[in-house]
Amino acid sequence: MSAFSAEQLQSAVTGWTDFVLVERLAAAGAAWVAWLVHRCEAPLDVAVVVGNVARDECVHAELCARVINELGGSVAMQYDRSKTFGAPRAMSSDRVRDAAIAAAVELCAGETLNLRTLALRRATVTAPLLKQVWTIIGREEAQHSAVGFAFVAWAMPMLSQTDIDDMCAASTRVVEVSRRRDQDIIALPDSWFTQLGVFATDDRAAYLQASAAARAETTARIAAWRT
DSSP states (O other): OTTSOHHHHHHHHHHHHHHHHHHHHHHHHHHHHHHHHHHTTOOHHHHHHHHHHHHHHHHHHHHHHHHHHHTTOOOOOOOOGGGSSOOOOOOOSOHHHHHHHHHIIIIIIHHHTTHHHHHHHHHHOOSHHHHHHHHHHHHHHHHHHHHHHHHHHHHGGGOOHHHHHHHHHHHHHHHHHHHHHHHHHHTSOGGGOSSSSTTOOSOHHHHHHHHHHHHHHHHHHHHHTTO
């Protein structure tokens, strides 16, 4: 830790604190997907696997909190709860459609967009604790992505072309959120880019390149639903 400046440590703590919220929001989103999957009476084995995702995301949030403790503290976090932990989303009378769109957004798009940057983090970080954290999160996020695509494949025969178009549009909006987030990352101070930090590398360009590649891959997989 002595190799890092006070500014770098503070940036690392702030980044990991943000990540706690991201993972907790992912847990809430996954819990909503699980509820919709049960609501559409999907096979129980599928519902069980989807239900495990919310638990994993809670574990990820706890791992991030433990990293913050190891780094020596925490920072105050302020955010608009009405835009994060808001009211449940609107539902229609078509239960399979609702579940498919939610799974596509939260699991297929939301998780697949993270996979390349998580792989970069695992590859570049050298501290054993952080390597273990990134390995756990990366492995489980890959599983979540696979679960989402498996559920959509199960639901696909029951979806109309309009349903599929809506599912693709909703997922594409998630990809655009990732693009806007990268613009914010470009503007971050250099102190955010260390092995201790939430990006796990001092190579901002490599991180952004991995993120762009993930968007391209996710976009291609979304487009395949229309074929």
